[in-house]
Amino acid sequence: MGGDPLAIKLQDVRLKLGGRDVLRGITLDVPYGDSLGVIGPNGAGKTTLYRMIMGLGLPDSGVVEVLGHRMPDPRPRGRIGYMPQDEALYPDLTVRENLNFFGQVFGMDARRRRRRIDEILALVDLPDRADDRVRELSGGMRRRASLAVAILHEPDLVILDEPTVGVDPELRAAFWDYFLKMNSQGTTIIVSTHHLDEASRCSRVALLRYGEVLACEPAQALLARTGAPDVESAFLQLARRRA
Numbered sequence: 618m619g620g621d622p623l624a625i626k627l628q629d630v631r632l633k634l635g636g637r638d639v640l641r642g643i644t645l646d647v648p649y650g651d652s653l654g655v656i657g658p659n660g661a662g663k664t665t666l667y668r669m670i671m672g673l674g675l676p677d678s679g680v681v682e683v684l685g686h687r688m689p690d691p692r693p694r695g696r697i698g699y700m701p702q703d704e705a706l707y708p709d710l711t712v713r714e715n716l717n718f719f720g721q722v723f724g725m726d727a728r729r730r731r732r733r734i735d736e737i738l739a740l741v742d743l744p745d746r747a748d749d750r751v752r753e754l755s756g757g758m759r760r761r762a763s764l765a766v767a768i769l770h771e772p773d774l775v776i777l778d779e780p781t782v783g784v785d786p787e788l789r790a791a792f793w794d795y796f797l798k799m800n801s802q803g804t805t806i807i808v809s810t811h812h813l814d815e816a817s818r819c820s821r822v823a824l825l826r827y828g829e830v831l832a833c834e835p836a837q838a839l840l841a842r843t844g845a846p847d848v849e850s851a852f853l854q855l856a857r858r859r860a
């Protein structure tokens with residue numbers, strides 16, 4: 618895991634896009650082994666922040682360090698699993714072909730790919746659809762296939778951008794059980810969701826609004842500090858205070 622005690626270190630990260638302040642000084646540490654639930658309204662800057670963490674863009678100012686590397690840097694990429702908010706699969710390839718392709722990109726040998734692809738197909742409940750083209754799947758099934766690709770190579774750090782959108786309740790619960798199991802086995806996880814009860818299962822929740830972090834702490838601590846009955850009320854209270 619390297620000598621750095623932090624998986625991610627963000628220091629005063631700022632970015633303007635189209636004349637708009639999208640990230641307004643984000644400072645955030647994510648220690649190895651942490652699970653961070655990110656919540657924030659549409660346009661808060663969640664996806665943009667992940668892009669900076671993935672090295673897919675450069676902030677105007679500030680420091681982004683991931684797995685001990687100052688980003689952008691391609692070196693940590695093989696240790697990161699990223700599930701983007703939008704589909705990033707090849708629609709004309711089957712689910713299995715997509716998994717094989719991305720497995721090769723991540724340097725997995727044929728034996729490891731075979732073992733892991735079967736395991737991951739079972740996890741996302743797609744063994745029966747493995748040989749269907751992605752374009753023939755339902756929206757929820759495509760989300761499941763995206764998740765499979767993101768965690769195929771057993772990354773040390775996993776970033777999931779609203780992984781449970783369009784996924785039915787039963788499978789959503791199964792996803793979350795799996796996220797937290799991966800986390801208990803040492804994987805650092807960042808996951809955004811509009812389901813605040815899901816986010817509260819993480820070791821900390823980060824509340825994002827207008828490109829700022831309003832709070833980042835365990836859900837219990839947030840409730841104790843604000844006196845709010847639930848995370849949603851706490852968020853609204855902090856947002857009002859900042860407005």
Ligand SMILES: Nc1ncnc2c1ncn2[C@@H]1O[C@H](COP(=O)(O)OP(=O)(O)OP(=O)(O)O)[C@@H](O)[C@H]1O
Pocket residue numbers: 634635637639657658659660661662663664665666702
């Ligand atoms: N390429 C771009 N050019 C101009 N503005 C952009 C660009 N990308 C994002 N933005 C703006 O940055 C802000 C943050 O967008 P972002 O996608 O990061 O939000 P989000 O928190 O992920 O929202 P959602 O919950 O809807 O996914 C929005 O106002 C968006 O319009």
Ligand SMILES: [Mg+2]
Pocket residue numbers: 663664665702778
């Ligand atoms: Mg987004």
